Amino acid sequence: MKLPRELSEWLSRRRRFREEWDFHREMAIAEFEALGLSRTEATRLAERRLGSYFAHRRSALRQLRAQITDLLDVLPWCRIRSSALLVPAIVLLTLAAIVLPNPHRLEVLANTASLLPFLPNRHVDRFVPLTPSNLVPMAFPDVMLWGLTLIGLARVAATPKFRRQWRIWAFTAATLVPLVVLSAALWTTALPLLMKDRWHSDALQGLALVTFCFAYSGWAFLVFKVWYRDLLSRCPICLRRLGMAELRGNSADLLIAPLERETICLYGHGVNLESHWSQTFEVDRSTKWPA
Numbered sequence: 001m002k003l004p005r006e007l008s009e010w011l012s013r014r015r016r017f018r019e020e021w022d023f024h025r026e027m028a029i030a031e032f033e034a035l036g037l038s039r040t041e042a043t044r045l046a047e048r049r050l051g052s053y054f055a056h057r058r059s060a061l062r063q064l065r066a067q068i069t070d071l072l073d074v075l076p077w078c079r080i081r082s083s084a085l086l087v088p089a090i091v092l093l094t095l096a097a098i099v100l101p102n103p104h105r106l107e108v109l110a111n112t113a114s115l116l117p118f119l120p121n122r123h124v125d126r127f128v129p130l131t132p133s134n135l136v137p138m139a140f141p142d143v144m145l146w147g148l149t150l151i152g153l154a155r156v157a158a159t160p161k162f163r164r165q166w167r168i169w170a171f172t173a174a175t176l177v178p179l180v181v182l183s184a185a186l187w188t189t190a191l192p193l194l195m196k197d198r199w200h201s202d203a204l205q206g207l208a209l210v211t212f213c214f215a216y217s218g219w220a221f222l223v224f225k226v227w228y229r230d231l232l233s234r235c236p237i238c239l240r241r242l243g244m245a246e247l248r249g250n251s252a253d254l255l256i257a258p259l260e261r262e263t264i265c266l267y268g269h270g271v272n273l274e275s276h277w278s279q280t281f282e283v284d285r286s287t288k289w290p291a
């Protein structure tokens with residue numbers, strides 16, 4: 001385990017100040033005692049010479065990177081942040097946080113499930129107020145989410161470095177499906193709040209619905225964009241985030257020295273090169289690293 005070792009290093013860095021402080025204090029006291037002063041007198045003069053314990057401690061801990069805030073670096077953030085499980089875990093936790101506290105969670109799930117193409121269509125009789133009240137019109141998220149999913153799959157298929165990488169496809173499925181379910185659950189949770197009852201002002205309600213549709217589209221586009229960028233930033237072999245980015249070239253040059261960003265898999269699977277023109281991943285075949 002990495003954590004206990006790093007934690008004990010952090011604790012020993014904190015202890016180091018105390019040890020050094022005690023050493024210098026004793027040396028100063030001994031120096032004054034050698035001049036013939038009593039122990040009490042020597043201690044008082046030594047403490048005056050050394051200055052404030054707390055001020056020294058604060059600056060020493062800052063330099064030794066042993067402050068309480070440095071404890072955050074001790075936690076295995078980097079490994080968690082680069083882990084392939086982080087994205088599906090965040091999406092599933094958000095989904096659970098939206099669906100589970102909702103008293104109409106079964107209706108939310110039934111409406112979400114109606115995105116599946118082979119299920120019979122359920123017709124909403126009236127939009128405002130929503131009739132029947134447990135049905136949410138799903139045509140808008142249906143078109144949007146299926147469209148974005150197909151675009152996402154096409155982009156993965158068209159990315160050369162992902163070819164013949166079954167793990168990337170497994171990761172795509174493990175992240176896209178929960179994302180689509182989460183997006184649909186958001187729609188079926190939020191829309192009834194706007195359509196359940198007729199408001200005093202039809203114009204205001206109409207405006208709220210149009211704004212919601214625009215905000216939802218923007219959110220869905222953003223989520224899919226972030227999803228694809230996250231996919232590009234992963235090693236196709238171990239699915240962990242690539243690191244140690246190095247920038248080369250010039251953003252103004254497109255042909256002679258285009259801007260290139262080189263990252264490597266920190267677990268030794270290869271080198272990733274992104275530029276304006278291409279995305280390549282050179283697998284390191286010289287070493288047999290565990291996936």
Ligand SMILES: [Zn+2]
Pocket residue numbers: 235236237238239240265266267268269270
């Ligand atoms: Zn890797």
